[in-house]
Amino acid sequence: MNANRRKQINPVHLNSLCRWLLVAVLLGAGGLFFVYMKNQQFALAEEIRQVERKIAGVRAQNETLLARVTEFSSRRVLQQRIAEGFIAMKPIQDNVIARLTPPADASPDGLLRTALVERVRP
């Protein structure tokens, strides 16, 4: 092989090639990783949004139910129910009332005469 022909040979510089390939791979991987992370962020953000919506929904449902419970247990509705005979109220008799500080007896028979007792006692 003469000198001119030898001159035309373009040797592959493996070291350099590997270096550039590595750089390209790293850049590519970095890009892909960035895209992956970005997607991940979007997916997580979307999940958070869904959870937030669910919480808001549950909270609203809770408040709706609370409002309903309040209405159904309101004095107005309960009195209406009593009037309809759906529920009934039974006066508490004095034998089931425990008094921490028994007040003075009001009459000779020693019975407490609150207005209620006056009414329900035979």
Next chain:
Amino acid sequence: MRWTARTRTGIACGFVALIFTIYSARLVELQVAKHGEYSRLAAEKHTMRQVIHARRGLIFDRNGELLASNLPVRTVVADGSHIKDPDAMARLAAPLLDMTEAEFLEKISSGRKYIVIRREFAEDKAVTLQNALQDANMRGLYFEKDAVRIYPNGQMLGHVLGFLDHEGSGVQGVELTMEKYLRGHDGYRFIERDRTGREIMLYRGQEEPAEHGLNVRLTIDMGLQSIVEEELDSAFNDLKPEMAVAILANPKTGEILAMANRPCFDPNHPGDAKPVQMKNRAVIDMVEPGSTFKIVVASAALNEGTVKESTPIFCENGSFSYGGKILRDHHGYGMMNVHDILVKSSNIGSAKMALMMGDAKFYEYVRRFGFGERTGIELPGEIPGIVHPPHRWDKLTITRMPMGQSVTATPIQITMGMSVIANGGSLMAPQIVRSIEDPDGRVVFDKPPKVVREVIPRKTARFVSHALAGVVGQGGTAQLARVAGFTVAGKTGTAQKASPTGGYAPGKYVVSFVGYLPEEDPQFVCLVMVDDAKISSGLNYGGLVAAPVFSRIGERVARHMDLVPALRAESVSPLALGNSAVEKDAIER
């Protein structure tokens, strides 16, 4: 010049350089010089300030019973530009929105970007509709969060609670006076939206959370309120007056335990009420108090030493000429002491005590009892009533004011005036708000009872109190106010109604009874006032109309408070009430 290749190349390069320079300059202008302007425009396109609505505070009674709460609802809005198939949308949405397809199509026909389809749409129905739209892959209907105020007890306590306007601000009652605590502060967050209008969570910006409104706890006891409302309702239906008011208060603290007005309204539907139904007459209506005002002159005369407990005062046998006019009593009385003047409700005796005391002193006590000034209760529109100073009095005023004429007062002033006697001489500031609490129930602000001033010493108050017990006892004017088992003290009032054309309207009376029990240790003071009851004017007296209502309220309240009776129960005999045939007739009725 020779167009050599070099020259041509130079010109071409220069031209290209110029183009690039122009573009570069434009780029610099866009990116640097006008950066702020364009980034703002871009942000306006995608970024928006989302309001985080604060929840309005709740209102409770003293025992924690919920009186006003919030119901979450949605406002359904449409973006006409997003609806691709209006017919399909109408078929899907109209039945769930409780409207016809034609109505729905008419609403969205304008194609505008913001069309309110329905307000106050129930939350559960909104969720159903939202899911249906998602399943059908349709867009164009959006759901905005909203809330409506609900008052579970309806009409009960409506005047005290008030209601809200369309913007959610208090219009009346505690809703108005406590607005700054109840309202809270809306928060905000900056968000970015994609082209479909959905939030891009990743770019959520600055955020300030909402400060929810504080809860208000009232001094009202709904158990007692219910009793008062029922009895007032019954009286209102029987007597058909123009109005009726009842107030129940704790005389020692000034706490209002119950307050009711008739006619009334339902704060859930304020639009259905007439203005006359919405007036809280307990604080915004003034009336001549009538004989209930005699406690002022009696207390003043005793305290000033003008009269002693046993000083005899000649009551002119029922007819007293003064200032060219004749002042009369219901019956002719001779010599009476202060006790008897109160028990028999003698106008002449009261007038004479005021005359003995003099204008200035009497006026001073009227003011000390709180008449002529606002009590400061946390309810809107309170008026001070009218008490003219002595230099504006005519010659008759000194004889008319002691019996509750030539002076006007609000029902709350009369109640607090009687509380002075009940609690031993202190004028308490009435209060309807007990405390302010945060959403977790921690007390932020507690309102303690406030003594406005010491009006009379305890001894004087006790003496007047004993006399007021006599008013309800044998021979008094208010025997129908008795409550079995308890000593009741109180005073009736029967005042002629002022005519809009001047003077008094014939045959029209504002009758009242204000009293308390047990007299020895008052637990509550109660006022019942009835304006122009539709009964014979011969029966239209405080002792016959208002006193029985007080008695019924008093009995049930004593039971509710579990007060222990100190007296043996005895029924009131009609014969014991006097000889008047009309009185007997009234009792039988």
